[in-house]
Every structure is written in C-alpha cells, then in structure tokens.
Amino acid sequence: MKRHALKTAFPYTLPVLMGYLFLGIAFGVLLNSKGFNTAWAFVMSLLIYAGSMQFVAINLLVSPFQLAAAFFITLMVNARHLFYGLSMLDRFKASGRLKPYMMFSLTDETFSLLSSVKAPDNVNPKWFMFFIALLNQGYWIAGSLIGNIAGSLISFNSTGIDFAMTALFIVIFVEQWEQAKNHVPAILGIVITALCLILFGADRFILFAMAGILVSLSLLRGKLHVKESE
Incomplete structure (x- = not known):
C-alpha cells in the first residue's frame, strides 16, 4: 500500500x-x-x-x-x-x-x-x-x-x-x-499588500497585509464560495 x-x-x-x-x-x-x-x-x-x-x-x-x-x-x-x-x-x-x-x-x-x-x-x-x-x-x-x-x-x-x-x-x-475560476482573492491580496507597503513601509508591511487579507477573506467568505461554485 x-x-x-x-x-x-x-x-x-x-x-x-x-x-x-x-x-x-x-x-x-x-x-x-x-x-x-x-x-x-x-x-x-x-x-x-x-x-x-x-x-x-x-x-x-x-x-x-x-x-x-x-x-x-x-x-x-x-x-x-x-x-x-x-x-x-x-x-x-x-x-x-x-x-x-x-x-x-x-x-x-x-x-x-x-x-x-x-x-x-x-x-x-x-x-x-x-x-x-x-x-x-x-x-x-x-x-x-x-x-x-x-x-x-x-x-x-x-x-x-x-x-x-x-x-x-x-x-x-x-x-x-x-x-482559479474566481480571481477576487488574488486581486484583494495584491491591492491590500500594495496599500500596506505604501502605508507601513517595506520593513513592516507583511504582518499588516496578512491581517488585512485574513479579515477581507473572512468577511467575503460566503460570497466567494457562491461565486466559485457558479
């Protein structure tokens, strides 16, 4: 086996x-x-x-x-x-x-x-x-x-x-x-990361970007699943 x-x-x-x-x-x-x-x-x-x-x-x-x-x-x-x-x-x-x-x-x-x-x-x-x-x-x-x-x-x-x-x-x-059929998560990741890079600088943006992505995907989870299934 x-x-x-x-x-x-x-x-x-x-x-x-x-x-x-x-x-x-x-x-x-x-x-x-x-x-x-x-x-x-x-x-x-x-x-x-x-x-x-x-x-x-x-x-x-x-x-x-x-x-x-x-x-x-x-x-x-x-x-x-x-x-x-x-x-x-x-x-x-x-x-x-x-x-x-x-x-x-x-x-x-x-x-x-x-x-x-x-x-x-x-x-x-x-x-x-x-x-x-x-x-x-x-x-x-x-x-x-x-x-x-x-x-x-x-x-x-x-x-x-x-x-x-x-x-x-x-x-x-x-x-x-x-x-992927649904590109919204990828686009969210790019946009949020770019904003955090501008706001917090290259040395500190990663944690803020990850937190922003986590919150955004959590809030949109239901809608994203519906769109993916379609």
Whole structure:
C-alpha cells in the first residue's frame, strides 16, 4: 500500500523536483558563500525547511543575534502559512500520526499540490499526501547539499542568487491565477499588500497585509464560495 502510494505520488512532484533542486542549490551556494558548511545546509533544510525563511536566516546567522528581531522577521516571512494550515484542516483530519509532519512540511509548493490534486481511487489518500510532502522535502535537502558542496569546490558570484525564491513565488501565483475560476482573492491580496507597503513601509508591511487579507477573506467568505461554485 505504501509503496503503491509512493509510486503514484512521485509523478505529481516532478515540477517541484525541478524547482526545488535549483532553489536548493541556490540556497546551498549562498550558505556556503557566508562560511557555513554542508552540515548547516542539511540541518537547516531538515529542521527549518522553509525556503524563503532559510534565505533570510543566512543573514540572521551572520548578524549580531537579536531574539526579538529574529522572532518577528520569522513571523512576517512565514505568516502566509497560517492560511495554508487553516485551509488544510479538513484534509489532514485522517492523517493520524502523520499529521504533525504534514503540518510541518506544508511549504508553498506542497500546499499548491495538496490543495489541487486528489489521490486516485486505488491509493490511500493519507499516504499519497504524505509521500508528496516527503518527496518534496527530499528534493529540497538534496538541492541544498548539492549547492553547498558545489559552492565549496567552485567559486561562484552569489550576487542576486536569493532572487530565486521571489521568482518561484511569481510562478506559483501565475499558475494559481490560471487555475482559479474566481480571481477576487488574488486581486484583494495584491491591492491590500500594495496599500500596506505604501502605508507601513517595506520593513513592516507583511504582518499588516496578512491581517488585512485574513479579515477581507473572512468577511467575503460566503460570497466567494457562491461565486466559485457558479
């Protein structure tokens, strides 16, 4: 049963494989350029496993330690995961002992897959979702290690390499836009984020933007569901 679920899940993760290998390599190279070896790349990708936050964490590691600043930066960067977790509550109900890992491994790309695909009739949904999440993390770890090792052997100019994560977010947004029938949530997200950026500045806008999006979507939830069903 598990082996069958693994074989079935693998093809769905191939797009993530390509993206995570290259992004992981970018992270590994950048991490190595700051003086951190393969062990750091492995542990961070295994235990933190938050692509954008791992890029940010590199700067935190080389800066004077400030607990409060690190906490709020992490909260701002990963605040979007609040939305992911809430939207996946029903799908994770039957996960049993796998549920903690499913919650931990809910990255942007894994969320995109789990929210858009369904297990075939002859595959256990719990293990199907688990192996999608596990394979994706495996790709990220592999890319991080490859990049870190390559960075230690070959000289790279790492300028601009951290833009890779931004590029991935743009691709995910475009893909979700094309698949969605209702574009109101996406438009709300863009408008509210732009307003918060103008009002609060680049260093503080994320939390305000997330709060605004949460309130707006909560208030419009009924209307959005009706429009989506139409």
